[in-house]
Amino acid sequence: MAAQSAHDRELPRVAVIGAGPSGITAAKRLAEYGIPFDCYEASDEVGGNWYYKNPNGMSACYQSLHIDTSKFRLQFEDFPAPEEWPDFPHHSQLHQYFKDYVDHFDLRDRIIFGNKVISAERAADGLWTVATDRGRVETYDALIVANGHHWDPRIPDYPGEFDGTLMHSHAYNDPFDPLDMRGKRVVVVGMGNSGLDIATELSQKFIASKLWVSARRGVWVLPKYVNGKVGDTRVVPSWMPQKVALKLKQRFVVKNRGRMEDYGLPKPDHLPFEAHPSASEEFLHRVGCGDIDFKPAITKLDGTTVHFADGSSEEVDVVVCATGYHISFPFFTDPALRPDENNRLPLYRQMVKPEIDNLFYLGLAQPMPTLVNFAEQQSKLVAAYLSGNYRFPSQADMAAAVAKAEAERAARYYNSPRHTIQIDFDIYVRELKKELVEGARRADAAGNALPVRSRALVRA
Numbered sequence: 001m002a003a004q005s006a007h008d009r010e011l012p013r014v015a016v017i018g019a020g021p022s023g024i025t026a027a028k029r030l031a032e033y034g035i036p037f038d039c040y041e042a043s044d045e046v047g048g049n050w051y052y053k054n055p056n057g058m059s060a061c062y063q064s065l066h067i068d069t070s071k072f073r074l075q076f077e078d079f080p081a082p083e084e085w086p087d088f089p090h091h092s093q094l095h096q097y098f099k100d101y102v103d104h105f106d107l108r109d110r111i112i113f114g115n116k117v118i119s120a121e122r123a124a125d126g127l128w129t130v131a132t133d134r135g136r137v138e139t140y141d142a143l144i145v146a147n148g149h150h151w152d153p154r155i156p157d158y159p160g161e162f163d164g165t166l167m168h169s170h171a172y173n174d175p176f177d178p179l180d181m182r183g184k185r186v187v188v189v190g191m192g193n194s195g196l197d198i199a200t201e202l203s204q205k206f207i208a209s210k211l212w213v214s215a216r217r218g219v220w221v222l223p224k225y226v227n228g229k230v231g232d233t234r235v236v237p238s239w240m241p242q243k244v245a246l247k248l249k250q251r252f253v254v255k256n257r258g259r260m261e262d263y264g265l266p267k268p269d270h271l272p273f274e275a276h277p278s279a280s281e282e283f284l285h286r287v288g289c290g291d292i293d294f295k296p297a298i299t300k301l302d303g304t305t306v307h308f309a310d311g312s313s314e315e316v317d318v319v320v321c322a323t324g325y326h327i328s329f330p331f332f333t334d335p336a337l338r339p340d341e342n343n344r345l346p347l348y349r350q351m352v353k354p355e356i357d358n359l360f361y362l363g364l365a366q367p368m369p370t371l372v373n374f375a376e377q378q379s380k381l382v383a384a385y386l387s388g389n390y391r392f393p394s395q396a397d398m399a400a401a402v403a404k405a406e407a408e409r410a411a412r413y414y415n416s417p418r419h420t421i422q423i424d425f426d427i428y429v430r431e432l433k434k435e436l437v438e439g440a441r442r443a444d445a446a447g448n449a450l451p452v453r454s455r456a457l458v459r460a
Helices: 021-032 091-104 193-202 242-257 283-288 374-386 395-412 425-445
Strands: 014-017 037-041 111-113 117-122 128-132 137-140 142-145 160-162 165-168 185-189 210-214 293-295 298-303 305-308 313-315 318-321 359-361 366-368 422-424
Touching: 014 021, 014 117, 014 128, 014 137, 021 037, 021 091, 021 374, 117 142, 128 142, 185 193, 185 313, 193 210, 193 283, 366 425, 374 425, 422 425
Parallel strands: 014 037, 014 142, 037 111, 142 359, 160 298, 165 318, 185 210, 185 318, 210 293, 366 422
Antiparallel strands: 117 128, 128 137, 298 305, 305 313
16 A cells, blocks of 8 residues: 655654554554654663563563564565575574664664653543653654563462562572572463463473472463474465364364373363463473473462462472563553453554554464564554555444454454454455555545644654
C-alpha cells in the first residue's frame, strides 16, 4: 500500500514508548510515511529484551540464550538477517541486528535515549501528554505502546517460608550469576522455553547436584528441526481450512515426536499447538540421561523442604521460577488501558481498543512462530491509518471481531495468563492483509481524511 502524499496536510504527531524490536520497526514505518514522532527509550541503546544485562533492568536474556525462532522467520521484511548467521542466532547477534537496523534506516537520532516514560495520560480532548523521568513533558496526537511484555516477573505466591533462594528466571544470567549453582539442589518451575533452557543448562552434572522440573501439567516439547530442516519454515498451505491444518500438525507431532510419557515426562492434558509451544533439542536428551526429574506443582515451602502436589517432598537449595510475566503498562493510570489480573486486555487486531482512535499496542502477542517482526506487520496498519490511507470498521464491528477472536482463542488454548495474547502469526498476517485492503476502501470512500488530526503542536 503506497503512502499518500503528506505535503498538503499536517500529519498527527506520535509518541512511541520503547525502542525494542517493536518500537524500532514502528519508528521506521512512521518515518517512511513522513509522520512526525518521538520514540522514548529508558535505556542507552535499542534492543529491549535482547539487550543482555540491559541497564534499564527489563531484559530477560541469559548468557546462553539462543532465540527459538529461526533466522528465516524472525528477520524484518526489508532488512535480511546476515547469511552467516546460524539457524538459531545467539542473543548477541540479534541485538546487533537491531542496532544495525536502526542505523541502516537512520532512526537513531529519532530515539530519545535515557528517558523512561513514567506517565501517559489521555485528556478529554483526546490528546496525549507524555512525561519522562528526566522531566520531559510533551503532547501528542497519538500514542504507540511498545514497551514489551517480558520484563515484569510473575512469581508464584507459595504458602510457607523458604530458607533457600527463590528467584525468577528474569534474574538468571548464567550458572554462576547471580548465584553459584554448583553443587546445589535446584527446582526449575515451569516448562516454557526459558524453563527448558535453564533446566537443561543447570542439570549438567558438574553444575547442579540434583535438578527437578516442576509444573502443573505436562507439555509437548517440540523439535527445532524436522528431517534435517528448520521446523518453523514448514508452513501449512493458506488454502487449507484452519481446523484441518491444526489437526494435521497435531498428528504429525504426535507421530514423529512420540509420547511425552515415554521420555519420563507427564502426559500433557492437551494436544500440540493447544498451548504456546516449548521447543528444545536438548531437554528430552537430558531427561533421558537421568539428569532431570519431574515433579508436579509446588504446594508448600517449609525451610529447605519443598512439598509437591503428589505428596512428595525434597530438600532444595534453589527454586528458579520460569513462570512468565505480567503484562504491565505502569505509565497508565486509567485501568481501562491496562490488563486485568489474568493478563486479559481484549484488542482489535491485537492492537486497538475500539473506543479509542489514537492508541496502539504493538508487539503485544505470543505469536507462533515469531514475535520479532510481529509489530512490523502491525505497523503497516498504524501508519496507513494515521496518514489517511486506512480506516477502521465501525466500533460495533470492531467489538464483534474482538469477541470472536477471544472466543476462538479460549476454544483452542487451555486457560492460562500466557494464552491471553496467543496468536498464530501466519493466520494473523493473512487476515491483516485482507483487512488493510478493506480499510483502504473505507478510507477512499471517506476521501482519505485524516482520522486523527494534527493538534498537538498547537497546544504543546
